[in-house]
Amino acid sequence: MPMSQNETASIESDGKRIDYTIVRSARRKKTLEITIDPEIGVLVRSPARTPREEIATLVHRRAGWILRRSAEAAEPPSARRFADGETMLFLGSEYQIFNALTADNALTINLVDGVFHISVPGHIGEEERIYASREAFEQWYRQEAERLLPDMVANWQSKVSRHKPSRVLIRSQRKRWGSCSSDGSIRLNWRIVMAEPALIDYLVVHELAHLEVMDHSPRYWAHVERVLPDHRARRKRLNEVGMRFWF
Numbered sequence: 001m002p003m004s005q006n007e008t009a010s011i012e013s014d015g016k017r018i019d020y021t022i023v024r025s026a027r028r029k030k031t032l033e034i035t036i037d038p039e040i041g042v043l044v045r046s047p048a049r050t051p052r053e054e055i056a057t058l059v060h061r062r063a064g065w066i067l068r069r070s071a072e073a074a075e076p077p078s079a080r081r082f083a084d085g086e087t088m089l090f091l092g093s094e095y096q097i098f099n100a101l102t103a104d105n106a107l108t109i110n111l112v113d114g115v116f117h118i119s120v121p122g123h124i125g126e127e128e129r130i131y132a133s134r135e136a137f138e139q140w141y142r143q144e145a146e147r148l149l150p151d152m153v154a155n156w157q158s159k160v161s162r163h164k165p166s167r168v169l170i171r172s173q174r175k176r177w178g179s180c181s182s183d184g185s186i187r188l189n190w191r192i193v194m195a196e197p198a199l200i201d202y203l204v205v206h207e208l209a210h211l212e213v214m215d216h217s218p219r220y221w222a223h224v225e226r227v228l229p230d231h232r233a234r235r236k237r238l239n240e241v242g243m244r245f246w247f
Contacts, residue, residue, distance in 0.1 A: 006217065011056055013063035020059055020066075024048045025218050032058050033232075036069045036239055040216065072243065080247045082133035088116055089244060090144070092196025099129075107132040109140050134247065138172075138190075145170045145190035152204050153186060160208035160227050177203050177238070180210035191245040195238065202234035 007022040020034075020042035032055065033045040044055055059066070080086065087094040095116050102119045107129070110117050118136070120129055150168045157164055166184035173179070178188045186207045192200055205228050213220035224231050 007052070009052065009056065011059050011063070013060060013067070016063075016067060018042060018059060018063060018066055020044050022046055022052070022055055023216070023218070023221070024050075025221070027222070034058070034062055034066065035236060036066070037235070042066055042070070080134070081130055082118065082137070088137065088247075089194035090141075091193065092199070107136050109133075109136045111140075137247065141193055142170060142190045145188065145193045148193060149188050149200075149204075152200060153188075153208065156201065156204050156208055160205055161211040163211040165208070165211065177242070178207045180207045180214070182214065184211060194245040195241070199234055199238045199241075202228060202231055202238065205231070206235075 006024070008019065009022060010017055010019045012018075021040055022044050024046050026048045028045060028047045030047060032047075032050065035043050035045070037043050042059075044059065046055055082097055082099075084097060084099055086097045088097060089095075090111065095111060095114055097116045097118060099118045099120050101122045104119055104121050107121060107124070108119045110119075118133055124132065149170060153165065153168050163184065165180070165186040167186070169185060169187045170190050171187045172191075173187065173189045176189065177192055178186065180186050188203065188207070192203055195203075205224060209220060209224045209227070212223055221231075228234065
């Protein structure tokens, strides 16, 4: 991000350093907003002329909340056992798991009539079942991402950018939902198919907008806002629910 348009700063709170990025906008008239972005970290959205000292005061005042939210984002998700009655997300809806023993050699997963059916080989033990279930769910979600996401990118492309992406790749990114490289390649995290469609749309628009503006400058966010006026609410929602997509 260009330093001339976005600023970085830091404070100390109870011996802990908090780094944050200030995103100034002439369109924002009064309020300051703090969010935790999975790609960038702590963001403070500010009117163009708000003094840095006033922003630092707000960050100090919200330091406890910032540290808690940052710690939650860094924590690994609770261990799943993929037992009967547990739920998994797909396109924002929760579907219960049902396990059935079979004579098959490999564990398989199918979503049928609103239930994730796991066919479990009778010869495997409990820990192997859990491991195989995790691997099978990841494969299932990857396949759905490969099926759904390129079409969603194609549907939004002409509304967002004059340029088409050179390719759309499905990846496993630990700290990002997506990225857009200088060669026009868009990479999307397969886990996003667990999110409700409105949040997937936000991610797609976010990355397509980088074909017009590569950084996260005010010009970039203004472009996103022209396409998705409620992008802030969608981004906030993704930050709130995103950790549920790791298992």
